[in-house]
Amino acid sequence: MTEILTQVETTRQAESTSTTTRPLRSRLRPHPADVAAVVFYVGLAAFVLARQWKHLGTGYLVRSGQDQTMWEWFFAVAARSLVHLENPLSSDLQNYPLGVNLMGNTAMFGISIPLAPVTLLFGPNVTFTLALTLGLSGTAIAWYWVFSRHVVSSRLAAAVGGGLCGFAPALISHTNGHPNFVALFLLPFIALAVIRLGSGARPVRDGIALGLLIAYQIFLGEEPLLIYALAFAVFGAAYAVSRPRAAFAAAKRSIKGFAIAGGLALAIAAVPLWWQFFGPDSYRAIEHGPVGNDTEAFTSFPTSSLAGEPGSAEFSMNATEENAYFGWPLLILLGLSALWLWRMPLARAAAATVAVMGVLSLGTSLTIGGWDTGIPLPWKLISHLPLLESVLESRFAMGCLPAAALLLALGTDRALASAREGQRTTTLLWVGWLAVALLPLAPTPLAVVQRDTAPSFFADGTWREYVTDGSVVTVPLPSPENARMLRWQTEQDLAFPIAGGYFVGPAGSEDRGKYGPDDRPTALLLASAQSSGQVPAIDEATKAQALTDLTFWNADVLVLPHTQNDRVLRETVQQLVGAPAKPVDGVWVWDVRALT
Structure with a gap:
């Protein structure tokens, strides 16, 4: 990935040079655009969860089913385990006397342990709401940071990409009850660390960084890590087609770093992973049955959006699994962007990733408008493999998000550059269609009801x-x-x-x-x-x-x-x-x- 590696190394050197030449006061002063992006993302996350924040302790996300109750229980048990110095990986407080393998239940120790003081002081309802708010805004901020520092020159373009990654329909849907699919803020840094390993410049340092990031992500959510790792592998393979020699050389240089990263991540997570797969109350793969996306799920609008309404996401498994729902204007824009930017290897790799992950999310056979055509799809060939057999295949659509965001960021960056070159018509067309594509997907506040009081x-x-x-x-x-x-x-x-x-x-x-x-x-x-x-x-x-x-x-x-x-x-x-x-x-x- 010569283009990416060169960009990363150039940015790293520039940052290092500027750090030694700029006065400390100047270095600590944030860029106004960065501040604006952070404020916007945090404000939008608070807006999405405004009703829940308004009714802390009594509010319940109505579309969460029983998931909010379950997650609040996870957060409460984690805090209790710290206070009583108990094993946080297991609990017999439910399913007595057999108990529950909490590592096998995505209890999100990466959130529940650090926020244990919040849980103890204010209750698990506050922790649950805070985790969702920080998850949405943190994911958007993380992708904005990576895009703005390593991909595009325009911070506005980076903000567009970061906004899609953090507030896409899938993440808003999962905000109803799945914080592990909302708190994805480590994934862009994992991707960046992998790319840096390809340079071979600092294999030990970069390997340690990647190992720590992977280990922490395991304690945030293993399924998102698996899905995004597969998406990044597809992206890397597609990019390597354009630069095969450079890709081979980068892969060779990264071997040492990957060995360090894998060893460190395994050393940190070995005991919890053993507990998850072989410890008490562990289980083999969970069978969900066929839950692939309907093709019309990609062209439709999500429930909690300006263009959506109750029943608009009729092809989703439930209200927390609207994993596609890009809307037809955004799909058209992504297709046109891929054609417009086709000469760029990054754009070609991104387009291939959207296509592959989208097809995988369709499941074992093609379904159109509720009609199963019986046409077999690639997922049928790999659905039985270890780890993959437990994944809800519709969630592979989430692997499209970083690639789609990359296309939008690159397109916006090029459109803004066209304006500077006097080609304002191109800029106006891009900005206009971008608004048409994204405004219908703008999230609305999630519905909340008053929870019943205990007897x-x-x-x-x-x-x-x-x-x-x-x-x-x-x-x-x-x-x-x-x-x-x-x-x-x-x-x-x-x-x-x-x-x-x-x-x-x-x-x-x-x-x-x-x-x-x-x-x-x-x-x-x-x-x-x-x-x-x-x-x-x-x-x-x-x-x-x-x-x-x-x-x-x-x-x-x-x-x-x-x-x-x-x-x-x-x-x-x-x-x-x-x-x-x-x-x-x-x-x-x-x-x-x-x-x-």
């Missing part, structure tokens, strides 16, 4: 009269569909464990990954009673199984809060334990300590 039984601490050294079992048990018990537990400072929960863990004889616990018969019985609205037939064998399950959970108390078909559930539990429920502070309670 007095939990909120007032009445539970303490019923819990000794066992667990609380709610009826039905907490699940990915209803995880409110995790929030009630968190509000009580995680003072008691619960059976069931919302996490990813092993299930079945092969320990395949599953959302939620490996359900025991009584848990399935209660879930069936709630969904059917009918009391199931209960015989002596069913009662014996219930006692076995309660003993397994080491249950101290069964708690039935107000829920759908709660009368049916009350009658079911009453038959299972052979005793009527007791109404206590807004819930129905069965003290089962004598049984277990």
Whole structure:
């Protein structure tokens, strides 16, 4: 990558020279354009999450499903582990007594540990909102910094590229409940460090830097790292086609640096990764089924945008997985940009990356407007490979973002240069179409609702009269569909464990990954009673199984809060334990300590 390496080295030398010649006061003074970019990105992130910030502690991102509750629980448990000097990689506070492998659940220790003081002082809701805000703005700022220092001469062009990377529809969608797909601010520096290794100038220093960045990204999110690594590999391969000799030489020079980076990253993350893949409660790959993007998802507009509305993203898996939704004006602009800039190797590589990652995101077969054509696609050939088999293929569309942003940054830079050369028509056409492409995608504030308050039984601490050294079992048990018990537990400072929960863990004889616990018969019985609205037939064998399950959970108390078909559930539990429920502070309670 001669062009990139030369640019990086020239910039590094220029920075070094200017540092030694400029007075300290001048060096510390930021460029006004940089300040403006940072203020804009932070302000836009705060705008997107304005309703959540307005209702801290009571607000809930309505499109997050149960994900916000889960992430707040992760942040709370991480903070608790620091205070109590416990192993942060695992917890039995849910899915008691088996517990949860937190390293296998993307608990984001790179955020939850540094922000633990915030969690302890203000609560996990504040940490969750802060992580999303810093994730959006930080990702945009990071890409702006790399673009402005190493790719384009215009800071405005860099700001366009950084804005797309940080506030693309996919990131806004994931802001509803997936901070690990929002806090992507290390990825541009990882890419830059890889490019620097190709120069061979400072293999030890650059290798150490890359190793530290990779290790930290592992604790922020492994799946984004995998997706963007694949995208960068595609970009590098496409660029190498234009400069094969230079690419081969750069690859040869980078061997030492890569060895240092890999060794350092492995040394730092070895124990957590072992715990994730081989430790307690670890699991094999999780199966999602076919979840590729529909082709119309690329031309449509996202829900939370100026051009979007409820139902506009009809081809997404759910509200947090609008991974494509570039909109047809932006797709047209990207295509025209690739043609206009085709002589530039960077532009050709970027266009190839958008195409390849976009095709991979379509899944195993081509789907158009909801119609599966049956035409096989490349993802079918590699979907079974280790690590890749657990990825939601629609998320590969996120790998298009840096390449698309690079095309926009290069195009804007060239358009502005055309104005300086007197070709104002070109500049006006570019700026006009850029506005047409990006304004419809401008994000709108995410929808927030008031979360329900916990029953007095939990909120007032009445539970303490019923819990000794066992667990609380709610009826039905907490699940990915209803995880409110995790929030009630968190509000009580995680003072008691619960059976069931919302996490990813092993299930079945092969320990395949599953959302939620490996359900025991009584848990399935209660879930069936709630969904059917009918009391199931209960015989002596069913009662014996219930006692076995309660003993397994080491249950101290069964708690039935107000829920759908709660009368049916009350009658079911009453038959299972052979005793009527007791109404206590807004819930129905069965003290089962004598049984277990």
